[in-house]
Amino acid sequence: MKLAVLGPGALGCLLAALFREAGADVSLVDYRPDRVARLRLRGIQVHTLEGVHQVVEVPIGLAPEVGPCDLTIVAVKAYQTETAARALPDLMSQGGAALTLQNGLGNLEAIARTVGTHRLLAGVGLLGVTRQDEGRIIYAGRGVIYIGAPAGSQVSAIEVAAVADLFRGAGLECQPREDIEAVLWEKLVINVGINPLTALLRVPNGALLKLPEAWEVAVAAAEEAQAVAQAAGLTLSGDPAARLRQVCADTAANHSSMLQDILAGRPTEIEAMNAQVATRGRALGLPTPVNELLTLLLRAAAQSAPFTVG
Ligand code: PAF
Helix, strand or coil, X not given: CEEEEECCXXXXXXXXXXXXXXXXXXXXXXXXXXXXXXXXHHCEEEEECCCCEEEECCCEECHXXXXXXXXXXXXXXXXXXXXXXXXXXXXXXXXXXXXXXXXXXXXXXXXXXXXXXXXXXXXEECCEEEEEECCEEEEEECCEEEEECCCCCCCCHHHHHHHHHHHHHCXXXXXXXXXXXXXXXXXXXXXXXXXXXXXXXXXXHHHHHHCHHHHHHHHHHHHHHHHHHHHCCCCCCCCHHHHHHHHHHHCCCCCCHHHHHHHHCCCCCHHHCHHHHHHHHHHCCCCCHHHHHHHHHHHHHHHCHHHCCC
């Protein structure tokens, strides 16, 4: 099976390196020729908390040089999905599938606008991986990856199982799920609580458990998201506050992806997270004042960099 991983961010580099190490026919795909050239020279550097440093030489190229592939994994930030999707017609073989392993909601819809829904897969990864620098990542936590065929997809259960086997072959825990939309929302419920608060307050995830006011806001955002998911007809497992508490404890030292984005001066994924809850809530007649306010605050935080004092 020929594989492409689209996006040389933290997750993209990790997946490409792990698949390559497992002997898969994989290429990492970028849209920037300058970065492709640098990554080709340096390889992908993977560091673990146990002190392992490894340089993996992964084939890297632009989409027209790489395709056509049987499976293309989309691993770009949510705000780049629209642009990245334009590479998919070059990358996907006839009968090939695209798997989005991205944060937030709206990615499936953005990809479907370019290549339709019939060969789409969705996934949720709970891996602790941080980008330190271009092509340089820290692999901090081995978590599970859930994958499945979303509504409108014609990818069969047998094909989903084969993709899960591929991930397992690369040393990743991967489980097929028939309710992948609910799984996407379960992750979103966590993200809308943790990500904006940690980014605004510039604290690691575990700090939220020690800041009662911040915790109250995080739980309220998560509960609103769970209510919207339920109003949309999805069944989410467990109590949002309990899940939030668990993830904050499990990832206590982690800097959330949104905090990393704010600190690096990059755009954030707020539009794919809290803004999605607010938009979908509005369409269902459900008020989501906490998610609306957090969306505005994060947009303001991203715009305010040139005016900050100190
Ligand atoms: O976006 C993130 O940072 C992660 O999804 C999570 C689970 C909040 C851990 O930091």
